[in-house]
């Protein structure tokens with residue numbers, strides 16, 4: 001039931017209009033001037049206000065402006081004794097919905113109030129929808145955030161689990177993947193890569209030897225030179241690692257890096273003998289970090305060479321086997337920043353390309 005406020009300084013008009021409206025099933029209240037109307041409007045919500053124009057102190061036009069500002073959805077109808085075009089225009093300019101001429105004709109009154117109440121009903125419905133929409137939006141956003149966090153957690157745990165699985169079968173290289181991932185990520189940061197690229201590189205490092213799960217552990221831990229067949233099997237770990245990671249649909253660049261972590265700039269690496277720009281820019285961090293970590297650590301078939309020998313290796317093959325800027329970044333880390341190999345499993349959020357635009361600026365563009 002719509003609620004109407006009648007504002008007029010003439011009692012007979014207030015009484016007549018109230019009776020007309022109540023007979024037509026409206027709830028009607030009256031005010032004998034604009035001040036009283038303003039007080040009522042503050043206390044309760046009206047769908048329609050019908051106001052006289054000429055009243056003592058505050059005019060009907062001023063009341064229209066006031067209602068527009070304080071209750072923008074409430075529709076105002078002006079009653080005027082002089083229904084000229086000017087009065088009508090002034091009323092509309094002030095924000096009135098319509099005007100009705102005095103003396104008031106019951107049918108015109110009910111028709112105009114009916115239309116105004118309908119408009120008010122529509123804007124109420126619109127606001128209700130907006131509120132529902134807003135609530136839905138906030139609920140949805142909160143849900144997406146919760147699910148995203150859960151997804152990140154699951155991916156992080158999966159990376160950590162896969163990384164441990166390989167090392168459980170190859171105790172001699174325990175911590176190798178984490179040290180490679182952390183070093184490669186530090187080198188990428190040194191060259192100003194975005195956080196997204198750094199995270200992808202770190203994860204690729206943590207998983208780069210995953211393919212070794214297809215290599216028998218007695219070959220992995222054989223304390224002697226491998227036969228050509230055994231060597232071929234060991235080398236196939238780069239291919240198997242790439243295939244396994246592709247199956248779980250981590251970002252493509254991660255499986256690409258894993259596939260290429262034994263390639264060399266001059267094409268002398270394996271499994272595909274890629275050269276120069278055929279190798280992804282991101283993979284160079286893994287290539288250099290893998291060599292440095294492997295040389296500085298103990299292996300079943302040889303003792304550790306130490307970090308100095310590892311740095312000498314990348315320095316002497318800078319630009320031939322290893323990408324120059326990546327080599328320089330690695331040397332800067334160890335020699336200037338006193339970097340230490342670190343086997344901490346650092347948690348990252350893989351954004352699957354939804355984070356900031358990826359960029360690596362190490363002189364070799366990604367394919």
Ligand SMILES: [Fe+2]
Nearest residue numbers: 208209261262
């Ligand atoms: Fe490897």
